[in-house]
Amino acid sequence: MLQLSTPSLRDSILRHLTYSFGKDPEHAILEDWRMALSYAVRDRIVDAWFKATHQTYETGAKRVYYLSMEFLIGRLLEDGIVNLELVEEAKSALAEFSKDYNDVLADEPDAALGNGGLGRLAACFLESLSTIGCPAHGYGIRYEHGLFRQSFVGGRQVEQPELWLGQRHAWEFERPEVRYRIGFGGHVTNHGETVRWHPAEEVEAEAFDTPVVGWKGRWANTLRLWSGRAIHPFDLAAFNHGDYAAAAAPEALARTISRVLYPDDTTEQGKELRLKQEYFLTGAALRDILRRFNNQFGDLRKLPSKVAIQLNDTHPAIAGPELIRILHDERGIPFDESMDIARNTLSYTNHTLLPEALESWGEALFGRLLPRHIQIIDQIDNEHANRNPSRTQSMRADHQVKMGQLSFVMAHKVNGVSALHTELMKTTVFEELHNLHPDRIVNQTNGVTPRRWLLACNPRLAGLITESIGEVWVDDLEQLEKLEPYIEDAGWLDRYGKVKRDNKVELSNWMGQAHGFHVDPDMIFDVQIKRLHEYKRQHLNILETIAHWLEIRDNPDADWTPRLKLFAGKAAPGYFFAKDIIRLINDAAAVINADPLTNKYLKIAFLPNYNVTLAERLVPAADLSEQISTAGKEASGTGNMKFALNGAPTVGTLDGANVEIRDHVGAENFFLFGMTAEEVMERRMVESHAQKAIAADPRLARALEVIREGRFSPAEPERYHNITGNLEGADYFLVCSDFSDYWRAQREVDAAFKDQQGWARMAAFNTARSGWFSSDRTIRGYMKDIWDAKSLLD
Numbered sequence: 059m060l061q062l063s064t065p066s067l068r069d070s071i072l073r074h075l076t077y078s079f080g081k082d083p084e085h086a087i088l089e090d091w092r093m094a095l096s097y098a099v100r101d102r103i104v105d106a107w108f109k110a111t112h113q114t115y116e117t118g119a120k121r122v123y124y125l126s127m128e129f130l131i132g133r134l135l136e137d138g139i140v141n142l143e144l145v146e147e148a149k150s151a152l153a154e155f156s157k158d159y160n161d162v163l164a165d166e167p168d169a170a171l172g173n174g175g176l177g178r179l180a181a182c183f184l185e186s187l188s189t190i191g192c193p194a195h196g197y198g199i200r201y202e203h204g205l206f207r208q209s210f211v212g213g214r215q216v217e218q219p220e221l222w223l224g225q226r227h228a229w230e231f232e233r234p235e236v237r238y239r240i241g242f243g244g245h246v247t248n249h250g251e252t253v254r255w256h257p258a259e260e261v262e263a264e265a266f267d268t269p270v271v272g273w274k275g276r277w278a279n280t281l282r283l284w285s286g287r288a289i290h291p292f293d294l295a296a297f298n299h300g301d302y303a304a305a306a307a308p309e310a311l312a313r314t315i316s317r318v319l320y321p322d323d324t325t326e327q328g329k330e331l332r333l334k335q336e337y338f339l340t341g342a343a344l345r346d347i348l349r350r351f352n353n354q355f356g357d358l359r360k361l362p363s364k365v366a367i368q369l370n371d372t373h374p375a376i377a378g379p380e381l382i383r384i385l386h387d388e389r390g391i392p393f394d395e396s397m398d399i400a401r402n403t404l405s406y407t408n409h410t411l412l413p414e415a416l417e418s419w420g421e422a423l424f425g426r427l428l429p430r431h432i433q434i435i436d437q438i439d440n441e442h443a444n445r446n447p448s449r450t451q452s453m454r455a456d457h458q459v460k461m462g463q464l465s466f467v468m469a470h471k472v473n474g475v476s477a478l479h480t481e482l483m484k485t486t487v488f489e490e491l492h493n494l495h496p497d498r499i500v501n502q503t504n505g506v507t508p509r510r511w512l513l514a515c516n517p518r519l520a521g522l523i524t525e526s527i528g529e530v531w532v533d534d535l536e537q538l539e540k541l542e543p544y545i546e547d548a549g550w551l552d553r554y555g556k557v558k559r560d561n562k563v564e565l566s567n568w569m570g571q572a573h574g575f576h577v578d579p580d581m582i583f584d585v586q587i588k589r590l591h592e593y594k595r596q597h598l599n600i601l602e603t604i605a606h607w608l609e610i611r612d613n614p615d616a617d618w619t620p621r622l623k624l625f626a627g628k629a630a631p632g633y634f635f636a637k638d639i640i641r642l643i644n645d646a647a648a649v650i651n652a653d654p655l656t657n658k659y660l661k662i663a664f665l666p667n668y669n670v671t672l673a674e675r676l677v678p679a680a681d682l683s684e685q686i687s688t689a690g691k692e693a694s695g696t697g698n699m700k701f702a703l704n705g706a707p708t709v710g711t712l713d714g715a716n717v718e719i720r721d722h723v724g725a726e727n728f729f730l731f732g733m734t735a736e737e738v739m740e741r742r743m744v745e746s747h748a749q750k751a752i753a754a755d756p757r758l759a760r761a762l763e764v765i766r767e768g769r770f771s772p773a774e775p776e777r778y779h780n781i782t783g784n785l786e787g788a789d790y791f792l793v794c795s796d797f798s799d800y801w802r803a804q805r806e807v808d809a810a811f812k813d814q815q816g817w818a819r820m821a822a823f824n825t826a827r828s829g830w831f832s833s834d835r836t837i838r839g840y841m842k843d844i845w846d847a848k849s850l851l852d
């Protein structure tokens with residue numbers, strides 16, 4: 059291998075500024091500096107990347123492929139700098155040119171190629187796979203537009219297109235030589251045993267590679283994103299006839315396939331383009347995987363011993379039938395054998411049990427777009443029924459294709475994302491399949507990467523930890539438990555408290571500058587940041603806030619604990635109830651923040667355009683983490699882990715990974731409230747449960763009443779009747795039934811926060827005991843229990 063010597067970061071920045079971007083330091087704009095620094099860092103990542111690739115080939119190691127419609131990666135420059143331990147060098151190199159490190163980092167657009175938890179998990183997994191040194195590729199779509207930008211006009215959410223590629227992007231390598239034709243529609247022919255699909259329409263998938271570097275640059279894997287292009291990009295005949303629009307039409311049409319990320323993170327909509335995107339990703343990824351396998355190993359019967367393909371939710375579930383189509387139709391392997399090879403290669407992660415989120419496609423649409431695949435699915439279903447005569451539920455009932463059941467049948471392992479969620483999978487959606495295949499469902503509780511979610515985003519806390527126990531924690535997070543003895547040292551605990559306080563001051567200053575919102579950093583920073591959903595119950599939070607406000611007004615001279623309620627999150631554009639909740643929070647904020655009687659005790663802010671970068675600002679400065687979903691509904695949560703790790707105790711229900719967080723940090727360091735998943739199911743059966751809860755709690759009744767009367771929308775008093783009507787009526791997510799206990803928990807928070815030392819202890823125990831929630835631990839679990847993959851660094 060060619061060896062080049064590594065220049066200093068300073069020299070490398072200057073060389074790139076000059077020769078890659080054609081600028082001298084006098085004329086360079088901020089973006090030029092950002093690009094030059096990125097290229098200088100990227101050069102070093104590429105060195106690690108080549109080394110890893112060669113080692114993977116040479117050892118013939120098994121490879122992991124993570125197929126996901128979403129990778130919510132955020133900014134990458136700081137990630138690279140931190141993992142290569144170049145922070146100080148980068149700061150001083152830029153300072154030499156009178157450039158501020160943070161300004162340069164802030165110039166990078168946030169790559170929002172995902173909706174929320176599922177996409178961010180995929181991004182944390184890529185980083186952990188590289189830190190661990192497990193040979194892996196992520197496969198996704200190179201959306202031209204990521205998740206929409208959110209702003210508020212008169213308190214209402216307004217969506218604008220996002221253009222992350224509008225500025226120069228430093229991290230991808232276009233691979234024009236890596237292209238596959240992906241077909242749609244057409245018909246199927248049978249010649250004796252040979253079945254062939256003849257698509258009517260084809261687009262080309264072109265690869266773009268982003269290296270993902272792990273801790274200390276010991277390893278780097280690839281994120282390969284597919285972009286749509288036309289096979290015949292330009293219709294010259296049309297052009298020559300003077301029809302210029304028609305001449306460019308094939309290219310425009312082909313590119314729509316990777317144009318935009320679907321912004322719904324739960325409700326499944328039967329959109330044709332979405333199904334096309336799913337097959338586009340999966341078809342291109344499988345061709346690429348098989349080409350690589352074929353070059354290196356050849357014998358397709360060995361596929362499961364050299365390849366593990368993980369399906370991130372059902373979105374790439376077409377991988378099962380597609381792999382069978384290739385093995386059987388194209389390579390002539392018998393159907394049942396093809397099915398076994400595919401199953402032994404594939405595994406599937408479920409991320410939600412919400413019925414409205416379970417993917418299913420109408421057979422008319424599905425059969426029109428993928429005529430051969432629907433035949434194969436029928437055959438899989440028959441084969442599965444034959445092998446399991448007691449089976450009653452088909453994946454092909456009601457003229458639908460049920461992607462969850464298809465994924466289950468075509469996977470050798472199916473995993474949930476927290477202990478509770480995995481148990482619920484066994485008793486609800488997948489009950490019958492679980493009974494037929496009792497060893498298939500396994501749990502892999504989610505995790506988050508400590509490089510981004512502690513070392514990079516919270517340098518003050520990271521510094522204190524490293525000073526105390528050394529830097530071992532960075533890739534062995536359970537070492538944080540070595541902090542426990544320090545917690546008993548009053549001097550150390552003071553420093554821990556000061557870190558949080560400094561982070562809060564920094565956030566306050568930023569909110570003042572960026573949003574003109576001024577807050578006292580000594581308030582409790584109470585934070586709920588996540589997608590807007592009824593099951594996540596932002597409306598429970600605002601109801602409690604309103605009730606609390608009314609109570610302060612009744613007695614403004616009492617010894618209230620000052621609190622800032624911080625919200626951020628996006629609502630799906632068509633989810634009107636969620637958008638109403640945003641508007642209610644903004645309307646209530648306007649009234650409550652302007653109340654001179656209460657505003658030294660209570661303030662509300664809804665920060666616009668929540669994204670990874672905003673989370674990186676908020677998480678280190680939070681005192682309290684709101685994880686208040688209806689029990690049984692949040693599959694895991696991962697924000698909950700970031701907050702605990704950064705020293706924000708949770709106020710939360712026994713839902714998703716909250717259960718395991720509480721087990722780890724200790725019940726005394728967690729503010730528990732609400733019904734259990736079992737109690738939730740029972741309470742739903744109780745007639746008028748909401749009315750009964752309202753009648754039993756005058757605070758709740760009064761909060762609902764002031765909303766209903768239009769206290770926050772005087773120009774339009776009925777504005778929130780949809781919300782109040784829902785809560786006073788069916789209240790499916792049991793906001794009213796959990797209100798009183800939530801109130802009680804919040805008052806316990808108030809009391810606990812008054813004892814600043816006691817609070818710091820609680821926060822520090824959260825940090826010290828959250829090591830288990832590293833995505834390194836999660837990935838090691840997948841490697842052992844699902845993929846049978848080995849690290850090449852151990």
Ligand code: 26M
Pocket residue numbers: 173174175176177179320321322323324325326327332409410415475504692693694695696714
């Ligand atoms: C489906 C069809 C069409 C368009 C979009 C979708 C879709 C996209 C994302 C559906 C669901 C999507 O994500 C669900 C999700 O983010 N689930 C979350 O996954 C996290 C990681 O496991 C968990 O921590 C969260 O609890 C869970 O809600």
